[in-house]
Amino acid sequence: MVNTDNSKLVMRLKQEVQGDILFDDFSRGRYSTDASIYQLMPVGIVIPASEDDVQIALQIAVEEGVPLLPRGSGTSQNGQAIGEALLIDSTKYLNQVIEFDKAARTICVQPGIVLDQLNQYLKPHGLFYPVDVSTANRATLGGMTGNNSCGARSIRYGNMVHNVSSVEALLADGTHAxxxxxxxxxxxxxxxxxxxxxxxxxxxxxxxxxxxxxxxxxxxxxxxxxxxxxxxxxxxxxxxxxx
Known part of the structure; x- marks a missing residue:
């Protein structure tokens, strides 16, 4: 059931966002936990179908005074993926490789791509992404970036901060940067x-x-x-x- 205080938020999101909008109790309950011991009920969940959806959801959240929280697969053990906010889940649609330069050994990906999927893409080229978290079959590159993830090879190859060359993001006012x-x-x-x-x-x-x-x-x-x-x-x- 939708909280009546959020009825305008829900209406605007459903009218303006092309992706999935989840405000039912069951969905909110599923997204209230991650791999940590904590539980916080989100306001709702947006599963954007495009980058435009993310920008629109951000603008609506700002105008309606609702906090926004990006979420990957929820594999972190410290509660980073949960909160009393409007969650943005990029795992369903925003999970593609955008650009790959084998010679430069650089790759541009969307935040919802899973580490194992990325390495499967790179393997035929004799390459791999070296930040090898233990949850590689679930952890997303967006979540790993936000969490500065590391792994068993971090002493040799570094953490995420040593393996990220740039980040495309939205400022608080919705401006792309x-x-x-x-x-x-x-x-x-x-x-x-x-x-x-x-x-x-x-x-x-x-x-x-x-x-x-x-x-x-x-x-x-x-x-x-x-x-x-x-x-x-x-x-x-x-x-x-x-x-």
């Missing part, structure tokens, strides 16, 4: 350019504080990797990994 190395081709996006400039100025101003106090750990999942801001070649995509 391509977070990447600041030394790459400039983005034709004024909002993104202003954001990057502010972040670089912040890094320059607080460089000594970041060097002295930011934890020097191999894996961090407690927020933005602000130490990226003081590197020779800051990467805004890696700033987001683990956040």
């Amino acid at each position: 391509h977070f990447k190395s600041v030394n790459g081709p400039p983005e034709d996006n004024l909002a993104y350019q202003r954001l990057v400039q502010k972040m670089l100025e912040l890094g320059q101003r607080e460089a000594s504080e970041i060097r002295s106090r930011f934890p020097k750990l191999l894996r961090r999942v407690g927020g933005y990797n602000i130490d990226e801001l003081i590197k020779e070649e800051p990467n805004m995509g890696r700033l987001l990994v683990g956040s």
Whole structure:
């Protein structure tokens, strides 16, 4: 049964989003748990059929004052995939390989692709994605990025933050942005350019504080990797990994 307080939210989502909209008690109950010990009932679930759906759902959530939470397969043990929010589940539709460059050994994927599926795609080319989490048959690349996942090979190959070159994401106002190395081709996006400039100025101003106090750990999942801001070649995509 739909909460009457969310009736406008449900109506707008069903009218404007092409993907699946789930607000029934059974679906919300299924999405209230993950691999952790916690349980939090979500407001509802959007299963976007396209990137446009994600942007529309974000805009509606902002206008209706509802928090938004992206979710992968829910394999993390610390409750990152649950919350009293509108969940965005990308596993059903947004799970494809977008672009692959064998020579450069780079691949662009949607957030819902599962690690084992990615490695199955790469295997005929003699390649693999080295962040080998134990839940590889379920964990999505989007969730792994948000969680800065690692694995048994992390000492040799690094964590997600060492294996992500860029992230395409939406800002809070729904603006699309391509977070990447600041030394790459400039983005034709004024909002993104202003954001990057502010972040670089912040890094320059607080460089000594970041060097002295930011934890020097191999894996961090407690927020933005602000130490990226003081590197020779800051990467805004890696700033987001683990956040």
